[in-house]
Amino acid sequence: MTKQKNICEKGKYSSLRRNDKMDLKEYIELVFSDYTLRTITLGTAILGAVTGMLGSFAVLRKQSLLGDAISHAALPGIAIAFLITGAKDSNTLLLGALISGLIGTFWIRGIISKTHLKSDTALGLILSLFFGFGMLLLTYIQKQPNANQAGLDKYLFGQAATLVESDVWLMAIVTGICLFVLLLFWKEFKLLLFDEDYTKTLGFNTKFIDILITSFIVLAIVLGLQTVGVVLMSAMLLAPAAAARQWTNSLSVMVALAAIFGAFSGVVGTAISASQNNLSTGPVIVLVASVFVIFSFIFSPSRGLLFKQIRFIKNRRDLQLHKTLAFMHQIAENHEDISHPHAIRILNNFHGYTKGTLQKLVDKNYVILQGNMWSLTQEGFKTASNLYNQTDNE
Amino acid sequence: MNSAQIEIQLIASVVAIACAIPGTFLVLRKMAMISDAISHSILPGIVIGFFITHDLNSPLLILLAALTGIITVILVEYIQKTGLVKEDTAIGLVFPALFSIGVILIAKNANDVHLDVDAVLLGELAFAPFDRLLIGETDLGPKSLWIIGTILLITVTLLIAFFKELKVSTFDKGLAASLGFSPAIIHYGLMSVASVTTVGAFDAVGAILVVALMIAPAATAYLLTTDLKKMLLLAIGFGVFGAISGYWFAHWLDASISGSITTMLGLLFLVVYLFAPNKGLISVMYREKQQRIEVSLLTFLLHLKNHDEIEERHVNHLNEHINWRKVRSKVVLDLALKNNMIHIDTNIVSLTEKGNKFTSQAIDYIITNEDAQIEHMKDDFFLFRG
DSSP states (O other), rough: OOHHHHHHHHHHHHHHHSSSOOOOHHHHHHHHHHHHHHHHHHHHHHHHHHHHHHHHHHHHOOOOOHEEEEEEEHHHHHHHHHHHHHHHHHHHHHHHHHHHHHHHHHHHHHHHHHHSSHHHHHHHHHHHHHHHHHHHHHHHTSSSSSSGGGGTTTTOOOOOGGOOOHHHHHHHHHHHHHHHHHHHHHHHHHHHOOOOHHHTTTTHHHHHHHHHHHHHHHHHHHHHHHHOOOOTTTHHHHHHHHHHHTTOOOOOHHHHHHHHHHHHHHHHHHHHHHHHOOOOHHHHHHHHHHHHHHHHHHOOOOTOHHHHHHHHHHHHHHHHHHHHHHHHHHHHHTTSSSSSSEEEEGOOOOTOOHHHHHHHHHHHHHHEETEEEEOOHHHHHHHHHHHTTTTTTT | OOHHHHHHHHHHHHHHHHHHHHHHHHHHOHHHHHHHHHHHHHHHHHHHHHHHHSTTOOOOHHHHHHHHHHHHHHHHHHHHHHHHHHHHHHOOOOOOOHHHHHHHHHTTTTHHHHHHHHHHOOOGGGGGOOOSSEEETTTEEHHHHHHHHHHHHHHHHHHTTHHHHHHHHHHHHHHHTTTOOOHHHHHHHHHHHHHHHHHHHHHOOOHHHHHHHHHHHHHHHHHOOHHHHHEEEEEEHHHHHHHHHHHHHHHHHHHHHHHHHHHHHHHHHHHHHHHOOTTHHHHHHHHHHHHHHHHHHHHHHHHHHHOOTTGGGGGGGHHHTOSSSOOHHHHHHHHHHHSSEEEEEEEEEOHHHHHHHHHHHHHHHHHHHHHTHHHHHHHHSSSSSO
């Protein structure tokens, strides 16, 4: 009965999709009334939140590209799970993906720790080799006389539209477990992130914590394969975390922010792709997340490029001012009366002199201007002598 | 074998060689993941190029796409330079964004573009012989063979012309800079070659296989040799082997050729990873075990030298005194006996003259912080290794 209803509503949804444009209000109403749209929006939001959370750890541990390798490495697992069971049940396929992703991860670690190959080579190797093998299996499956095989390629680029309620439940449960484990081992994770050796000396089993956090990262990636696909999954992991990193130096705030950014990217991405024709959800979500990153890179108050540039210019101006003042001080030192007037033209650009800097010095009451002459005030002289030789003054 | 089959194998082999050369340098310069980024981010370049030229094999498209590859590298470096995120995060942020733009461009114009994301990512080697270069009426062979052949020729010419510069700048950046080779020019030159090769090869074998063909043969070769020339030759050999064996594997299985080539490369890497004489997993594990036993042996000998008391040297007390639970003390004892370092007299262990000499020398090295010398000493003293 409910199934029939679902199909019915899916029909309604797709008919709505055929209408090219929807306005925002209509869309928001639809999110609450339309079954499919609600499921997808909820699914991408949860996915964004959990990947953002776990992605923070990946970014801070300098394992950003691990996500890329894992998501590609999951592909053969999906194909093998299908070959063994012959069923297209998404949970079975995701289990296969999980196992294959874990094998890939541990092989990468094996290569890095046991040979002299560097981490980038190990990542690139596993990524491309597993993915190639997965493609081989997928094309092999496509040639099989089995009507059930269509649609496996949705795992390449993801199809949020295929999400059903049980998938969202699975995501929600996994997110819950993630959150629980994260809170339970919060102190250990934090320690491991910032000082691994110290963690070891404190007697924590670093190997266990390490495997735990890596496994959860693999799990989050695998969950997203159906929605975003293997190719773009790594961005879901990185982008919210990289954006969140710009706003804070505290781990807990960063994790929370990343979760929020991730969820927002999911919701906004779904909204944009649903309101337009021919837009797959995965790439749109990734682009929305990228916009978050660019915005954070530019406008974050403490680390952002804009404020950094403003601070840089301000510092340079201050330096120019100091240079002029120091030069004036040098001249004034040679005279008995420090307020002895001098011609403006002996100042030049090389000493950071411009009309503006001189005016600023006057405003600060360091210098007095009289026609074409300037003279240092008592205050200006004192400030200038304190500028560079702080040690001499003591 | 019919002529199409020969042509496919020829194209695959040429692509493998063209990829192996820049790949070797990427692996040595720890930039392997850049090739992955480039292979994804050329997609928007290809799409825009296709809008303009309507021909996947046009040189303009190759140039445009290669330009996107170089833009990726520049973007990654710019983001990295701001210090906001680390290099790997920068790579991971840039290429999915560019790739998404490509996918969306294709999707929005699906009606007028005969371009498939799958085709870009995976290629289809089996169709390569059907797209032929015709001048007038003469058939000059498959187009993609000409394209990748030209790229290979350029790559080889550049390799021979700048071999010394590449070598120095790969292994000693400071020296290269002080000798007057601009690191930036070599860096961007290599990146350009990698981009052009990726673009030239994607049509035939797909973007992901390009990554595999660049990294896997080079990494496999790196496990076997540390000589740059040998590594290049080995990488080329492995690439060609993967290409040809992969083709026949795909033929037998009736599946994607590029996937099968990657799989063969993967198997090859697995075999070398396990069995390489010095750097393979098995020989590394064996060496680690040997070292562990030999370190225990040294500890044991030092203990004997420190203690004259009989109760400290009783065989049964060894376990308690040197806290060996993990390493079986019997193995160590046997090794010491075999090497004539100790003799056992009614369960009391004592050093022989040779053991005494060995231990004194070892102590000398340890207190002067030259522990590495002990390795050479072992060669002189040991008849049997652990």
